[in-house]
Amino acid sequence: MHTIDTSQLNTTAQAYDAIAPQYVALVRDGLARLPLDRSIIEAFAGLVRQTGAGPVGDLGCGPGYVAAHLRDLGLDVFGVDLSEALIEHARALYPDLRFSVGSMAALDVADGTLGGIVAWYSIIHAAPADVPVYLAEFHRALAPGGHLLLGFFESGGEPLTPFDHAVTTAHRWPVDQLAGLAKDAGFQELGRMLRQPLENERFQHGRLILRRE
Numbered sequence: 001m002h003t004i005d006t007s008q009l010n011t012t013a014q015a016y017d018a019i020a021p022q023y024v025a026l027v028r029d030g031l032a033r034l035p036l037d038r039s040i041i042e043a044f045a046g047l048v049r050q051t052g053a054g055p056v057g058d059l060g061c062g063p064g065y066v067a068a069h070l071r072d073l074g075l076d077v078f079g080v081d082l083s084e085a086l087i088e089h090a091r092a093l094y095p096d097l098r099f100s101v102g103s104m105a106a107l108d109v110a111d112g113t114l115g116g117i118v119a120w121y122s123i124i125h126a127a128p129a130d131v132p133v134y135l136a137e138f139h140r141a142l143a144p145g146g147h148l149l150l151g152f153f154e155s156g157g158e159p160l161t162p163f164d165h166a167v168t169t170a171h172r173w174p175v176d177q178l179a180g181l182a183k184d185a186g187f188q189e190l191g192r193m194l195r196q197p198l199e200n201e202r203f204q205h206g207r208l209i210l211r212r213e
């Protein structure tokens with residue numbers, strides 16, 4: 001299988017390390033003003049609770065506010081991120097949660113042990129050819145019937161497009177293309193959401209809820 005270029009991971013980690021305080025200030029209270037985003041995260045949490053299987057990883061967790069929201073929704077959650085600086089912020093903000101520095105392409109969990117995975121805007125910086133590698137790792141780590149929630153920038157009818165994200169290059173994905181890759185990786189799509197950009201946002205947002213076959 002294709003392997004991930006670690007220089008790209010270093011670039012991403014360094015970019016987030018360099019702007020960590022500003023990034024945290026920008027996003028940490030974001031869910032409070034985004035009821036549609038909260039609703040899909042809450043739907044995911046409901047599905048995980050229904051299945052009742054194993055802890056939930058917030059992968060590419062940044063400062064950990066999605067992990068904290070999932071904790072408030074009754075889930076046993078931990079966070080992983082490449083950026084040491086963001087993980088320090090997460091630990092300071094939510095000392096009751098477990099956060100570790102690492103890559104979501106190589107999770108320190110046994111096969112089939114997680115009840116859920118959230119990757120909230122964390123595959124956006126991946127080279128498109130690397131995304132199947134992440135999906136394969138999520139599939140390995142999830143228990144059968146476990147749930148996956150992907151949050152990403154959606155391309156709004158255009159082809160897969162790189163753009164100048166404020167931190168480091170990111171991609172806007174056609175929702176059908178990402179759903180197709182997830183299907184190829186062994187996930188069944190349960191639902192999706194497209195959220196239109198707010199006044200201060202540039203792009204449409206996509207969310208996919210998937211279940212490991």
Ligand SMILES: C[S@@+](CC[C@H](N)C(=O)[O-])C[C@H]1O[C@@H](n2cnc3c(N)ncnc32)[C@H](O)[C@@H]1O
Nearest residue numbers: 016027060061062081082083103104120121122
């Ligand atoms: C746009 S930020 C999103 C952070 C957080 N989920 C949020 O919504 O604020 C992307 C995050 O994904 C992390 N990330 C990107 N690739 C990663 C990888 N391979 N493993 C772990 N974290 C990764 C970055 O370090 C960064 O914190």
